[in-house]
Amino acid sequence: MNNKNRFALVSTLALLAALQAHADTSGKxxxxxxxYMAVTNTxxxxxxxxxxxxxxxxxxEMPDRFGPGTLFISPDKTRAYVLxxxxxxxxxxxxxxxxxxFHARLAQKxxxxxxxxxxxxxxxxxxxxxxxxxxxxxxxxxxVVGEPRMQVxxxxxxxxxxxxxxxxxxxxSYVMQAADDGSLYLAGPDIYKIDPKTGERTVALxxxxxxxPGYSAPDVxxxxxxxxxxxxxxxxxTAARFADEKQDxxxxxxxxxxxxxxxxxxxxxxxxxAPLTExxxxxxxxxxxxxxxxxxxxxLTKYDIAKQQLIKAxxxxxxxxxxxxxxxxxxxxxxxxxxxxxxxxxxxxxxxxSIKLPGGDMAVSTTQVFIR
Amino acid sequence: xxxxxxxxxxxxxxxxxxxxxxxxxALAADGKxxxxxxxxxxxxxxxxGVQRRIGYQRKTPEGWLMTIARMQIMHxxxxxxxxxxxxxxxxxxxxxxxxxxxxxxxxAMERRLNTIEEFDTQSKEMCxxxxxxxxxALQRRTAKEWEHLVHxxxxxxxxxxxxxxxxDRDWLELALKEMVPTLAERYGxxxxxxxxxxxxxxAPTALVGRWSFSGHMPTRGDLHGVMxxxxxxxxxxxxxxxxxxxxxxxxxxxxxxxxxxxxxxRANVEIDGVxxxxxxxxxxxxxxxxxxxxxxxxxxxxxxxxxxxQARLLAVxxxxxxxxxxxxxxxVGSGLSGKPDFGPGVQLVKxxxxxxxxxxxxxxxxxxxxxGSREVxxxxxxxxxxxxxxxxxxxxxxxxxxxxxxxxNGGATPKVQGRFEAEGWATDAAGKAxxxxxxxxxxxxxxxxxxxAEDEDVKFAGVMQKDGVFLPGDAGPNPARRMSTNNAGxxxxxxEVEDGGQTLKGEGQLIVTVQRWNNPPLP
Numbered sequence: 040m041n042n043k044n045r046f047a048l049v050s051t052l053a054l055l056a057a058l059q060a061h062a063d064t065s066g067k068x069x070x071x072x073x074x075y076m077a078v079t080n081t082x083x084x085x086x087x088x089x090x091x092x093x094x095x096x097x098x099x100e101m102p103d104r105f106g107p108g109t110l111f112i113s114p115d116k117t118r119a120y121v122l123x124x125x126x127x128x129x130x131x132x133x134x135x136x137x138x139x140x141f142h143a144r145l146a147q148k149x150x151x152x153x154x155x156x157x158x159x160x161x162x163x164x165x166x167x168x169x170x171x172x173x174x175x176x177x178x179x180x181x182x183v184v185g186e187p188r189m190q191v192x193x194x195x196x197x198x199x200x201x202x203x204x205x206x207x208x209x210x211x212s213y214v215m216q217a218a219d220d221g222s223l224y225l226a227g228p229d230i231y232k233i234d235p236k237t238g239e240r241t242v243a244l245x246x247x248x249x250x251x252p253g254y255s256a257p258d259v260x261x262x263x264x265x266x267x268x269x270x271x272x273x274x275x276x277t278a279a280r281f282a283d284e285k286q287d288x289x290x291x292x293x294x295x296x297x298x299x300x301x302x303x304x305x306x307x308x309x310x311x312x313a314p315l316t317e318x319x320x321x322x323x324x325x326x327x328x329x330x331x332x333x334x335x336x337x338x339l340t341k342y343d344i345a346k347q348q349l350i351k352a353x354x355x356x357x358x359x360x361x362x363x364x365x366x367x368x369x370x371x372x373x374x375x376x377x378x379x380x381x382x383x384x385x386x387x388x389x390x391x392x393s394i395k396l397p398g399g400d401m402a403v404s405t406t407q408v409f410i411r
Numbered sequence: 412x413x414x415x416x417x418x419x420x421x422x423x424x425x426x427x428x429x430x431x432x433x434x435x436x437a438l439a440a441d442g443k444x445x446x447x448x449x450x451x452x453x454x455x456x457x458x459x460g461v462q463r464r465i466g467y468q469r470k471t472p473e474g475w476l477m478t479i480a481r482m483q484i485m486h487x488x489x490x491x492x493x494x495x496x497x498x499x500x501x502x503x504x505x506x507x508x509x510x511x512x513x514x515x516x517x518x519a520m521e522r523r524l525n526t527i528e529e530f531d532t533q534s535k536e537m538c539x540x541x542x543x544x545x546x547x548a549l550q551r552r553t554a555k556e557w558e559h560l561v562h563x564x565x566x567x568x569x570x571x572x573x574x575x576x577x578x579d580r581d582w583l584e585l586a587l588k589e590m591v592p593t594l595a596e597r598y599g600x601x602x603x604x605x606x607x608x609x610x611x612x613x614a615p616t617a618l619v620g621r622w623s624f625s626g627h628m629p630t631r632g633d634l635h636g637v638m639x640x641x642x643x644x645x646x647x648x649x650x651x652x653x654x655x656x657x658x659x660x661x662x663x664x665x666x667x668x669x670x671x672x673x674x675x676x677r678a679n680v681e682i683d684g685v686x687x688x689x690x691x692x693x694x695x696x697x698x699x700x701x702x703x704x705x706x707x708x709x710x711x712x713x714x715x716x717x718x719x720x721q722a723r724l725l726a727v728x729x730x731x732x733x734x735x736x737x738x739x740x741x742x743v744g745s746g747l748s749g750k751p752d753f754g755p756g757v758q759l760v761k762x763x764x765x766x767x768x769x770x771x772x773x774x775x776x777x778x779x780x781x782x783g784s785r786e787v788x789x790x791x792x793x794x795x796x797x798x799x800x801x802x803x804x805x806x807x808x809x810x811x812x813x814x815x816x817x818x819x820n821g822g823a824t825p826k827v828q829g830r831f832e833a834e835g836w837a838t839d840a841a842g843k844a845x846x847x848x849x850x851x852x853x854x855x856x857x858x859x860x861x862x863x864a865e866d867e868d869v870k871f872a873g874v875m876q877k878d879g880v881f882l883p884g885d886a887g888p889n890p891a892r893r894m895s896t897n898n899a900g901x902x903x904x905x906x907e908v909e910d911g912g913q914t915l916k917g918e919g920q921l922i923v924t925v926q927r928w929n930n931p932p933l934p
Contacts, residue, residue, distance in 0.1 A: 126569070154569050175566035180453045180464050181559045182566035184583065210583060211572050228581075247579065256579060337894065357894050 064097035065137035069116075069411040074366060077119055077134075078374055078406045079108030081399035085119055085132060090365050090408070093382060093394055099137035103128060108404040109157050112266060113194070114165040116411050122170075126154035129170055131194065134411075143192050143200035145172040151185075152177060157262040157403075158225070161194065162217045162235070163302070167203070168192045169223055169235055171212045187212060189225075191235055206238030214264040216272040218302040224272055226261070230298065232305075244298055244307050246276070251309075255279040255286075257296070263321045263361050263405045270302040275322045275334070277315050297322065297332065312344045320360040320375070325385065327368035335362045335373055339388050353388035355381065363406040374406045442501020445494055453486075464559065465502070467600055469551040471513065472503040472671040473520055473932040480931075485567075500646070500671060507672030508549065509608035510694045519545035519933050520675075521690045521701035522708040525810040536576045537590050543934040547594060551602060554595035561586045612673030615643040621719040622698060623768035624654065625726035625743040627849075628712035629809075630830045630879045633657045633728040635743040637768055638716060646670040650678060657728060657741075679705070689714070696721035709815075709827050719767065722746030724792040731798040731835070731848040732757065735778035739763065740797070742770040742789060749790040753797055756780025783839035784846070798847045800837040803910040805844065806852070807834045808919030815873065815923045817898045820885035824926040829873075829881035833906035833917055852906040852917075854879045859901040859920055866893060872900025872923040879906070883923050899924050 069075060074090040083105050089096040103124035110121045113131075118140065121130050131141025145153040151174050158171035170192075174185035187210055191203045212227035223233040224243055232243035242248075247256050257276035265273065276298060279291040293315035299308040312332045319334030324344075331350075332342040339353040339362075360375025364385065371388070373381035378399055382392035446462070454462045461467065470478070476499050482488035483495075490498070518526045528535075530544040538544055552560070565571060565583060572582040622638040636654015646669055654662040666680025668689065676698060678689035688708075691700030696718040703711025717723035724744040732738050732753075737760065742751055747770050750759060756777045764771035770789070776799055784796045809832050818826035833852035836844050856875045858864035871892055873883035884898030892898070904919040 152566070156570060156573055173569045175562075175569070177566075179455075182562045184562050184565045210581065211578060213573065258575070258579065260573070260575075260578065355894065 064095075065099055067097045068135035069096070071411050074408065074410050076363065076372060076380075076406050076408045077110055077112060078380070078396070078401055079105070079110055079121060079123070079404045080378055080396055080401040081105045084396070084398045085110070085121060085137075086396055086398075087134060088380070088394055090370075093392055095394065095396060097137070098397060099132050099134075101130060101132070102139065102142075103130075106402065107157060107262070108402065109159075109262070109264070110405060110407060111159070111161050111264070112407045112409045113161055114163060116409050118194075119407075120159070120161055120168060122155055122157065122159055126156065127152070129155075129159055129168065131168075139198065141168070141192075141194060141196065141200060142198045143168070143170065143190070143196070145170060145190065146174065147172070147190075147202070150177045151175070156213050157264065158212050158215055160215050160217050160223070160264065162223075163219045163221065166194055167235065168194050168200075169215065169217065171208055171215070171225070173210075186210075189223075189233070189235070189238065208233070208238075208240070214261060214274070216264055216266070216300075216302055218300075218305060219270070220305065222305075224300050224302070226259070226274060230274075230300065230307075243300060244309060246298070249309070251278075253281050255281070255291070259298075261321075262403055265321075265323060265363065265405060266407050266409070267323065268326060268366055268408075271324070272300045272302055273323060274298045275319060278311075280311075295319070295322075295334070297324075310344065311347060313342045313347055313349065316349075321362045323362050323364060325368050326364050326366065327385070333362055333364075333371060333385075335359050339371065339373065339383055341388060351388050353383065353390070356390075360403060361401075361406050363408050365408060366410065372406060372408075375401050375403065377401070380406075441497050442504075445498045446501065449488065449490055449494070449498065450482075464556070466506075467553045467556045469506040469508060469600065469605065470503075471508055471520060471549050471933070472499055472675055472677065474546075474549055475499045475502040475506075477931050477933060500669065503671040503675065504646075504673070507605075507675065508551065509602070509604040509672075510674050510692055511604040511608075512551065512602060513549060513675075513692065516545045516548050517690075517692060517700065519543055519549060522703055522711070522934075523701065524709070524934055525813045527812065533585075533589065533593070537582070537586060540574070540576050541571070546933050548598060549933065551598050551600050551605070552594070553600045554591060556600070557591045557594040557598075558587060561591060608673065615646045615648075615670050615673075618648065618670065618693060618718075619643050621745075621768075622716040623719065623725065623743060623745040624652075624698075624714060624716035625728070626654075626702070626712040626714045628656075628710075629832050631656065631712075632849075633726075633741075634662050634712070635726070635728065635741065635769065636662060640668070648678075650680065652680065652682065676700070687711075691716075697723065706825060707828070709830060717745040719745050722792060724787065724789050724794050727787050727795045727797050729848060730795070731800060732774065732776045734776045734780045734782065734799055734801045737773065737775040739771060739773055742772070742787070742795075744768065744789075744792065747789060747792070752788040754785040754787075757785075757797070757799060781840060782837055782845075798837070798845060800835070800847050802837065802913075803835040803847060803850070803908060803915055804838050805836040806850070806906055806908045806915040806917030807836060808832075808904050808906050808917045809834045811919045813904075813919065813921050815881055815883045815921060816926055817873075817883045817886045817923065818926055820887050822886045822926065824886065824928070826883045826886075827927070828883065829904070829921050829923075831879040831881070831904055831906065831919060831921075833879070833908050835908060835910070835915075850908050850910070852879065852908045853877070855905045855907075856881070856921065857903040857905060859903045863901040866896075866900070868900030868902060868923070871898045872902060873898065875904070881921060881923075886926060897925060 076088040083101040085099040087096045106125050110119050119132050129143045133140050153172035153174040155170050170190050173187050176183045188205045189208045190205045192200045209227045215225040223235045225231045228247040229242045230244040231240045233240045257278040259276045261274040282290040294311045295313040296311040320336045322334040325331040330344050334340045341350045359373035363372045369385050371383040371385050378396040380394040534544050625635045634656045638652045642648045648668040651665045664680045664682035668678035674692050676691040676693045686705040689702050691698045698716040702714050726743045728741045758775045760773040780799050782801050784798045813829050815829035816827035818824045832849045835847035835850045854875050875881050888895040900923040902921045904921045906917040908915045
């Protein structure tokens with residue numbers, strides 16, 4: 040065997056070994072009581088990271104195309120639901136086996152294209168899955184944009200899930216989460232409380248239409264529906280607070296704030312927490328101390344909410360989009376953009392480690408932390 | 412990826428042929444047949460016998476090219492490059508824009524990508540936040556067609572109603588109820604200008620002959636010469652340019668051109684070994700527009716030409732004269748004869764050279780010549796002006812706000828340079844500021860603000876050359892920078908001009924940013 044062939048054989052064996060190793064993890068069951076973090080990345084991965092060892096525990100291969108990879112963990116922690124295939128399909132994956140157990144294509148008829156802008160969730164009892172579809176009908180020589188609709192599925196509808204029911208919802212809807220009382224909170228022009236049985240809708244929190252004296256309407260761009268252990272559904276906003284009735288943007292103060300709905304109690308909250316000095320893609324309150332707000336994009340920061348004061352800021356080696364805490368609240372995990380997850384000490388904000396993921400960009404994926 | 416490749420190819424001169432004679436003239440009959448063969452599968456005739464969608468739109472050659480390319484990229488249209496050319500030609504000829512309809516918007520076709528566009532706020536927010544509003548302003552459609560366009564946009568890009576300047580409003584409602592009527596009124600399908608142009612458009616053979624041209628290439632200077640145009644069959648021409656820069660260096664080359672819509676002149680030429688494009692409008696014996704390098708459209712020149720059978724004065728080079736000094740001026744035009752009149756205080760010393768296309772004179776400006784801009788006359792001809800000045804009062808960097816882009820470094824996208832000139836301004840007796848012209852300057856860059864200083868943008872974003880050309884940095888993450896960011900930057904561009912013992916400083920802003928990945932013919 041010449042050297043060239045020998046090299047080729049060695050490479051092939053290495054590749055096979057790598058594939059073998061990769062394939063091996065899919066059947067590894069999660070361990071009850073262990074804390075995991077789920078995240079997706081390109082080209083088609085769903086990773087489960089063991090937060091005790093801070094390493095990739097297993098990787099499930101997802102079908103079809105990646106994007107956006109937004110995911111929810113079922114309330115019984117046995118499944119992940121992932122929005123993928125360029126915003127067009129929702130897949131349910133059994134975490135212990137990596138087996139696909141649910142698949143819903145959002146488009147409902149021939150010639151229809153329907154995409155969900157991060158807008159789906161699973162009910163608190165795990166029985167139903169909700170998704171907002173933004174439909175577009177392709178005619179032979181033109182498109183017709185249709186009215187967005189909430190599509191309701193049974194989570195045991197299998198791989199060709201059919202609708203249980205559907206009803207219209209406002210345009211420009213995005214993230215949503217399901218409350219313990221069975222209602223659904225959907226962020227759109229305002230944040231709506233929806234009865235998923237009837238489609239009846241009220242405004243839970245005004246957003247575009249809020250009436251806060253002296254404030255501009257808030258700007259909200261929030262595509263990371265974190266499932267928090269304390270059942271908070273949190274979104275960040277920015278807004279201007281004007282000096283007087285003239286509403287001069289030059290003299291206004293620009294602020295960061297959060298909107299919060301507790302999915303257990305239904306309690307809502309809108310609160311400024313900082314002057315707007317830099318942008319954050321995500322922000323979450325500490326599980327240890329709800330007066331602490333952490334934000335991330337180009338820096339990791341920590342604010343005292345009551346004082347509206349920056350406590351600490353940590354420079355980062357690159358941008359991160361998505362923040363998460365472990366249950367203890369002593370560690371912060373930064374994901375999104377590349378394929379490395381930064382581990383930071385929640386107290387000092389210093390970087391204490393990194394988890395390198397197989398595959399590529401995590402893009403706008405949401406990390407979900409849960410205990411099996 | 413596919414889209415990027417196709418735009419790179421298309422922007423490299425797909426509207427004009429590379430070699431005359433290789434292609435057959437695009438006959439109208441071929442175009443009509445192709446339209447039937449390639450488009451009718453989806454675009455059936457409606458009750459009026461008009462081909463759906465296509466028959467209710469008019470646009471520029473670039474506009475039609477982009478439409479057909481989108482059909483290729485998004486809808487599986489299979490068409491050869493030759494057939495696509497024929498189809499674009501046919502559609503631009505039969506459903507194009509009259510010269511008056513494209514006026515004020517030619518910068519988009521001419522690839523003047525540093526243009527600060529003037530549009531109403533709603534158009535800018537609803538459409539112009541993603542692409543140049545010239546894209547729709549260079550189209551004519553029925554109200555129904557504008558409505559289809561809205562549905563196409565939101566259907567194709569559902570995220571658009573979530574973006575900034577969308578998510579604060581009911582975008583679709585505003586688009587359908589406010590933008591559509593506005594667009595239908597401003598840019599409706601039927602326009603008297605178009606019917607008039609269809610009657611008036613001259614035969615292509617009217618373009619054959621000698622054209623005297625004048626140009627200005629930023630950072631390189633003035634130039635002039637003669638462009639010979641031959642052919643004309645099927646709107647195809649052979650052209651050759653014979654000119655020179657103000658410093659005497661030649662500007663010579665050959666190429667081929669196609670005339671669309673009776674006035675939209677598109678040519679590929681090779682000038683001194685460099686591939687260039689011409690994007691002109693030719694009306695009433697005058698050609699006007701921009702020539703630019705095929706691979707670097709930021710490198711180009713303003714161009715104006717007059718046909719030999721039309722007496723016209725195009726330019727005076729240079730366009731300024733200092734009081735109390737003697738200088739050589741070149742008048743460029745066609746049918747030039749007689750002696751020029753530069754107005755009081757400017758004396759014609761000697762005619763150095765005279766031809767119908769070029770008149771070189773020596774002039775002297777009296778020390779007390781009135782400062783200001785004055786019209787130059789040559790017999791009955793006039794047009795260009797000469798600025799007489801005593802001292803420069805202000806220096807402006809042009810463009811005052813510009814974009815350069817990182818590139819190369821193994822990537823598919825070349826760097827886009829910044830190119831700056833120093834424009835002198837003076838004050839006339841009435842206290843009014845007037846433009847003197849482009850003056851030699853020393854160039855430098857500084858951080859635009861504190862942030863740029865902190866991030867060392869001057870060090871990383873690129874290099875300002877002596878001639879006002881800024882060479883941006885390499886593409887890709889740079890590990891030497893904070894957060895491994897790329898070589899983007901925010902710079903102050905500084906020009907220093909010496910005049911009468913004083914140094915005047917002008918400032919502009921240069922944003923060095925990332926590659927333009929999607930780079931279709933109309934921005």
